[in-house]
Amino acid sequence: MTSYDHGMSAKKTTSPLRPTDAELTILRVLWDKGQATVREVHEDLSRRKPQVYTTVLKFLQIMTEKGLVRRDESARTHIYRAAAPPEKMQRSMVKDLVQRLFAGSTQALVQQALGSGKVTPEEISEIRRTLDALERGD
Amino acid sequence: MTSYDHGMSAKKTTSPLRPTDAELTILRVLWDKGQATVREVHEDLSRRKPQVYTTVLKFLQIMTEKGLVRRDESARTHIYRAAAPPEKMQRSMVKDLVQRLFAGSTQALVQQALGSGKVTPEEISEIRRTLDALERGD
DNA sequence: ATTGATCAACGAAAACTTTCGTGGATACGC
DNA sequence: GCGTATCCACGAAAGTTTTCGTTGATCAAT
Structure with a gap:
C-alpha cells in the first residue's frame, strides 16, 4: 500500500508550530497576562472587537489539544497559559x-x-x- | 440593515494581500521565472514534489481573481506573472x-x-x- | 430545594483552502 | 478530415479553520 505526497502546501504534522490567526490572537493575550480564564481572555479581546464567549472557549480547547496552551483544571474555572514563551x-x-x-x-x-x-x-x-x-x- | 463584526481572525477583504501557503509557493516560481505558463509552473514544482496539473491551474485562476497574478490571455496558452514584485x-x-x-x-x-x-x-x-x-x- | 448565573463540553454549520476529475475547445501531426 | 495531445473552465469533494448554539454540570443566593 504505497502512497505519495501530492500537493504543495506542506501541511500535516505542523511541528514547527504555526498557529492560525485566531490562535495567535489568543496567545497574545495569554503572553500578556501570564495566565487567564476563558472569561478574562474573552473580555480582553472584546475590548477591541465583539467576541462570542463560546468561540473563545472553543479555541482554548482546541489549542489545549494541539499543545499550544496548558490548562489547570483543578478548579471548576480552568486557568490557561501559553505552553511556550x-x-x-x-x-x-x-x-x-x-x-x-x-x-x-x-x-x-x-x-x-x-x-x-x-x-x-x-x-x-x-x-x-x-x-x-x-x-x-x- | 446593520451588522457587526464578530470574530477575531481579521479576515475578509484581505487588502494587505496575505497569500496562502500554496499561493506563495506558486508566486515564488513566478518571481523566479519572471513569467510562466501553467505547464511551466507545474513542471517546476513537480521537480520537488509530484503535482497535479489542474491543481496548479486552479490556483493560478484563483490567484488571478484575487489579483495576486496577472495573465496574458491573448494566446491560447495563457502566460502568468506575479502582480507585485x-x-x-x-x-x-x-x-x-x-x-x-x-x-x-x-x-x-x-x-x-x-x-x-x-x-x-x-x-x-x-x-x-x-x-x-x-x-x-x- | 428551587432559581438564576457561570462554566466546560460537544457538535455542527459556515467559511476558507486545497485537491482533482471531467468536459469542451483549440492546436498538431498524419 | 481524424485522432491525439494540450489547455482552460467549471465544479465538486476533501481538508482546515472559524463561529456559535445548545446542553448539562456546578455554584451561589434565596
Missing part, C-alpha cells in the same frame, strides 16, 4: 517566514524589515551591539 | 508579522532574526551599512 514562537515563525519568502536568507528579511519599519536611533544602537556580539562569536 | 510582498508580510507577533516592534523582529538565523560576516557588514544609512536619514 513568545520568544520561542517568534523564533519559529521568523524562521518559517525566512524559508518561505526570503529563500532562507535571514539577512534579506532583516534588510527588508529595517527598510520598511520604523526604528528609533536607540534601537539602531542596540542592533549594532547585537551585530558586534555576533561577529565576536558571542 | 517580491519586495512588495516581503514588505507587506514582514509588516504583518511585526504587528501580529512583535507588538509592532520592528526592532524586536530584527533582534529575533539575527539571534536565531545564520548570517555571514559579509552580511553583517551590509546590515551595518543599512543602519548607517538609516541614521543618516538616508
Whole structure:
C-alpha cells in the first residue's frame, strides 16, 4: 500500500508550530497576562472587537489539544497559559517566514524589515551591539 | 440593515494581500521565472514534489481573481506573472508579522532574526551599512 | 430545594483552502 | 478530415479553520 505526497502546501504534522490567526490572537493575550480564564481572555479581546464567549472557549480547547496552551483544571474555572514563551514562537515563525519568502536568507528579511519599519536611533544602537556580539562569536 | 463584526481572525477583504501557503509557493516560481505558463509552473514544482496539473491551474485562476497574478490571455496558452514584485510582498508580510507577533516592534523582529538565523560576516557588514544609512536619514 | 448565573463540553454549520476529475475547445501531426 | 495531445473552465469533494448554539454540570443566593 504505497502512497505519495501530492500537493504543495506542506501541511500535516505542523511541528514547527504555526498557529492560525485566531490562535495567535489568543496567545497574545495569554503572553500578556501570564495566565487567564476563558472569561478574562474573552473580555480582553472584546475590548477591541465583539467576541462570542463560546468561540473563545472553543479555541482554548482546541489549542489545549494541539499543545499550544496548558490548562489547570483543578478548579471548576480552568486557568490557561501559553505552553511556550513568545520568544520561542517568534523564533519559529521568523524562521518559517525566512524559508518561505526570503529563500532562507535571514539577512534579506532583516534588510527588508529595517527598510520598511520604523526604528528609533536607540534601537539602531542596540542592533549594532547585537551585530558586534555576533561577529565576536558571542 | 446593520451588522457587526464578530470574530477575531481579521479576515475578509484581505487588502494587505496575505497569500496562502500554496499561493506563495506558486508566486515564488513566478518571481523566479519572471513569467510562466501553467505547464511551466507545474513542471517546476513537480521537480520537488509530484503535482497535479489542474491543481496548479486552479490556483493560478484563483490567484488571478484575487489579483495576486496577472495573465496574458491573448494566446491560447495563457502566460502568468506575479502582480507585485517580491519586495512588495516581503514588505507587506514582514509588516504583518511585526504587528501580529512583535507588538509592532520592528526592532524586536530584527533582534529575533539575527539571534536565531545564520548570517555571514559579509552580511553583517551590509546590515551595518543599512543602519548607517538609516541614521543618516538616508 | 428551587432559581438564576457561570462554566466546560460537544457538535455542527459556515467559511476558507486545497485537491482533482471531467468536459469542451483549440492546436498538431498524419 | 481524424485522432491525439494540450489547455482552460467549471465544479465538486476533501481538508482546515472559524463561529456559535445548545446542553448539562456546578455554584451561589434565596
